[in-house]
Amino acid sequence: MLAQTPLQTSVLGQELLTGIQPVHVARSSNGDPIELMGAPMQFARNEEIYGDGESADYLYKVISGTVRTYKVLNDGRRQIGAFYLPGDMFGLENSTDHAFSAEAITNVKVLVIKRSALTALASRDNTVAQQLLRMTTRELARVQNQSMLLIKTAQERLAAFLLEMADRAHRNNEVELSMSRQDIADYLGLTIETVSRTLTLLENSAAIALPTSRRIVLRNRAALRRLNS
Amino acid sequence: MLAQTPLQTSVLGQELLTGIQPVHVARSSNGDPIELMGAPMQFARNEEIYGDGESADYLYKVISGTVRTYKVLNDGRRQIGAFYLPGDMFGLENSTDHAFSAEAITNVKVLVIKRSALTALASRDNTVAQQLLRMTTRELARVQNQSMLLIKTAQERLAAFLLEMADRAHRNNEVELSMSRQDIADYLGLTIETVSRTLTLLENSAAIALPTSRRIVLRNRAALRRLNS
DNA sequence: CGACCATTTGATATGGATCAAGCGATGTGG
DNA sequence: CCACATCGCTTGATCCATATCAAATGGTCG
Numbered sequence: 001m002l003a004q005t006p007l008q009t010s011v012l013g014q015e016l017l018t019g020i021q022p023v024h025v026a027r028s029s030n031g032d033p034i035e036l037m038g039a040p041m042q043f044a045r046n047e048e049i050y051g052d053g054e055s056a057d058y059l060y061k062v063i064s065g066t067v068r069t070y071k072v073l074n075d076g077r078r079q080i081g082a083f084y085l086p087g088d089m090f091g092l093e094n095s096t097d098h099a100f101s102a103e104a105i106t107n108v109k110v111l112v113i114k115r116s117a118l119t120a121l122a123s124r125d126n127t128v129a130q131q132l133l134r135m136t137t138r139e140l141a142r143v144q145n146q147s148m149l150l151i152k153t154a155q156e157r158l159a160a161f162l163l164e165m166a167d168r169a170h171r172n173n174e175v176e177l178s179m180s181r182q183d184i185a186d187y188l189g190l191t192i193e194t195v196s197r198t199l200t201l202l203e204n205s206a207a208i209a210l211p212t213s214r215r216i217v218l219r220n221r222a223a224l225r226r227l228n229s
Numbered sequence: 230m231l232a233q234t235p236l237q238t239s240v241l242g243q244e245l246l247t248g249i250q251p252v253h254v255a256r257s258s259n260g261d262p263i264e265l266m267g268a269p270m271q272f273a274r275n276e277e278i279y280g281d282g283e284s285a286d287y288l289y290k291v292i293s294g295t296v297r298t299y300k301v302l303n304d305g306r307r308q309i310g311a312f313y314l315p316g317d318m319f320g321l322e323n324s325t326d327h328a329f330s331a332e333a334i335t336n337v338k339v340l341v342i343k344r345s346a347l348t349a350l351a352s353r354d355n356t357v358a359q360q361l362l363r364m365t366t367r368e369l370a371r372v373q374n375q376s377m378l379l380i381k382t383a384q385e386r387l388a389a390f391l392l393e394m395a396d397r398a399h400r401n402n403e404v405e406l407s408m409s410r411q412d413i414a415d416y417l418g419l420t421i422e423t424v425s426r427t428l429t430l431l432e433n434s435a436a437i438a439l440p441t442s443r444r445i446v447l448r449n450r451a452a453l454r455r456l457n458s
Numbered sequence: 459c460g461a462c463c464a465t466t467t468g469a470t471a472t473g474g475a476t477c478a479a480g481c482g483a484t485g486t487g488g
Numbered sequence: 489c490c491a492c493a494t495c496g497c498t499t500g501a502t503c504c505a506t507a508t509c510a511a512a513t514g515g516t517c518g
Binding site (some may be wrong): 001092093123132133140143144 | 300301303306307308310321322323328329351352355358359361362365366368369370372373374375377378379380381415417418437442457458
Binding site (some may be wrong): 180181182192193195196197199200213 | 464466467484
């Protein structure tokens with residue numbers, strides 16, 4: 001199911017703010033409203049970008065690195081809501097407060113956009129409003145597809161995850177995962193042990209190869225797609 | 230988690246299109262663009278409103294009855310994405326095609342809004358655009374909260390469900406469920422047997438009472454909230 | 459080289475699924 | 489008005505996929 005909308009997340013935010021590179025913003029901040037909106041910012045591995053419950057004054061666009069959004073239950077169980085890769089926007093989910101926290105998985109560069117500024121721009125320029133709505137709608141569709149995990153087996157969840165990641169990291173049929181097994185487990189609602197076992201199972205059935213634990217080669221997409229239902 | 234955003238879904242669409250009652254629309258369709266947008270329509274119990282894969286030309290607002298959106302895997306497993314009650318809007322998830330199907334759980338009256346008309350209106354009137362974005366954002370937050378089910382036990386899932394339904398059906402502490410155990414099971418990623426057993430378990434622990442199988446009294450919200458983490 | 463952390467692998471436990479039967483409410487035909 | 493079929497729900501017995509507990513392996517960095 002995830003694979004049915006492979007490019008959605010990675011396309012998020014491509015339309016809006018294209019051409020804004022941090023370098024660009026940094027050196028020539030002329031009067032252009034869109035350029036002024038995005039401020040470059042860095043976060044170190046595992047650093048918090050925003051916390052659950054904080055007011056959601058900003059939207060973010062990933063320039064480099066990987067971000068995870070998550071929520072923890074009071075007894076420590078953690079659910080990862082999404083992984084965001086370069087080009088993706090995150091923070092869209094929040095009307096007022098953030099429901100999820102966001103952390104840098106690797107060192108990360110993001111563009112930070114003041115929500116009020118974007119809203120103001122959107123009210124003047126309705127193409128901006130439309131783009132914002134389109135991005136939010138796609139994010140909604142992505143999360144809805146995620147909800148299919150609830151009725152899937154461990155193999156199916158991992159097949160979905162691998163197809164999603166492979167399609168997002170355009171380097172076809174080979175993925176370099178930036179996240180740990182624990183992150184994957186918390187994303188799919190499994191344990192690290194089950195993730196690990198299931199990966200070796202997929203390897204033994206020749207669906208994938210594991211040159212290193214973080215590098216995954218899709219050897220038989222058809223088989224994975226079949227699992228993906 | 231679901232209970233943390235209790236009113237979101239039921240509030241969806243309250244802002245936009247308020248005052249549009251089907252009767253009203255039916256009898257005086259004057260030139261007002263918003264009123265013209267919504268056309269009343271009826272669906273019988275279990276009737277399909279739209280199908281997975283159909284182009285998403287319309288948005289819907291529930292006037293009366295209950296609607297479920299769902300998706301089935303090729304082997305028949307069904308995941309219900311959401312239940313929509315009077316006042317809720319659905320169909321927001323779709324950029325182009327519907328990813329989910331929608332069916333009437335009970336006899337249902339809806340207002341059908343042509344997406345293109347709404348988009349056109351939104352491009353002229355940015356308060357409409359803002360409302361549309363706000364509704365979509367809330368729906369996104371709701372679905373994200375749903376994703377917490379992945380790491381929850383059966384008891385926690387049912388507690389979340391009951392609190393959500395009780396808060397949406399403003400009649401406090403008592404809910405008349407319009408959906409079957411099978412619908413609940415498919416919404417929570419459980420089986421009917423587990424749903425049934427878990428409800429009697431909650432009844433035995435005095436958290437709820439079950440005057441009839443479809444009527445549920447919340448006797449101890451605190452206990453349910455505790456389960457809801 | 460040694461310490462540390464991530465990952466894999468093994469052994470066992472368990473929550474929820476599956477299979478099966480019973481029960482109660484609703485409706486239909488005699 | 490009652491017998492009976494049907495359907496939705498509950499309850500019981502057993503099974504199994506994944507969790508949990510535990511240990512080994514491997515990779516990285518000082």
